Amino acid sequence: MTDATAAGAQDPQAPHPQALKPLDYAGGPPPAFAVVPRHVAIVMDGNGRWANQQGLPRTEGHKAGEWALMDVVAGAIQAGVQQLSVYAFSTENWSRSPGEIRFLMTYINDVLRRQEAQLNAWGVRIVHAGRPQRLWKSVQRAFDYAEHATAGNRSLTLTMCYNYGSRAEIVDAVREIAALAARGDLNPGRITESSFSRHLSVPDDVDLFIRCSGEQRLSNFLLWQSAYAELVYQNVLWPDYRRGHLWQAITEYGQRNRRFGGAVDAPRV
Secondary structure, X not given: OOHHHHOOOOOOOOOOOOOOOOOOOOOOOOOOOOOOOXXXXXXXXXXXXXXXXXXXXXXXXXXXXXHHHHHHHHHHHHHOOOEEEXXXXXXXXXXXXXHHHHHHHHHHHHHHHHXXXXXXXXXXXXXXXXXOOOOOHHHHXXXXXXXXXXXXXXXXXXXXXXXXXXXXXXXXXXXXXXHXXXXXXXXXXXXXXXXXXXXXXXXXXXXXXXXXXXXXXXXXXXXXXXXXXXXXXXXXXXXXXXXXXXXXXXXXXXXXXXXXXXXXXXXXO
């Protein structure tokens, strides 16, 4: 049993529970935060390394990561976060082994089906971001169904970035804008940063960007949206990540001085 399991988090090897859980199923309320970020982005990294350390197949790391995600979603709602965007499968991940790709395409269907009732109970709205074209048709249908089933929820928007890459997202936005301009439906001279953002699959700016596992890079995730995000790197593999780690990152975020390019003179003595 890991420390996280002992603390009350769901054991990834245990049977999937049928009863719905309250938000505080793994512990008490969050600490008082100085400031709560509206939009948090997380690179969920380290599933494979976690599995290797346990002497398990890489797929077991992905399974364990499901329970980390659910705990973090609950913790985000408790903290007052409005939008949580998670990097689940990148456009570069197609280079992995065919067996792992097959597992990930099948497993995301299982996750969406298994967790739909729980996420609905928590008031979570699910949104897919990423290129749909290369995804299995079953995955596209699963995301379409989840988006429709949770469309009215308001506690938290969970943006699942699947077959997502930020450069691809920007290229797709440029193509869409160019097509509108070619048809005469858009004046290129009136394009602004704000109007450009509306053509992205994730239009909202990120306030807090978290990467776990000890790596310190953006990995083509929400590059445009994270222009002024606060970056927090945590040395925890994703399957071991829990809401307490999220709350630590939010606490650190509240200690940052976000100037957005401005400056303040030191007081004269």
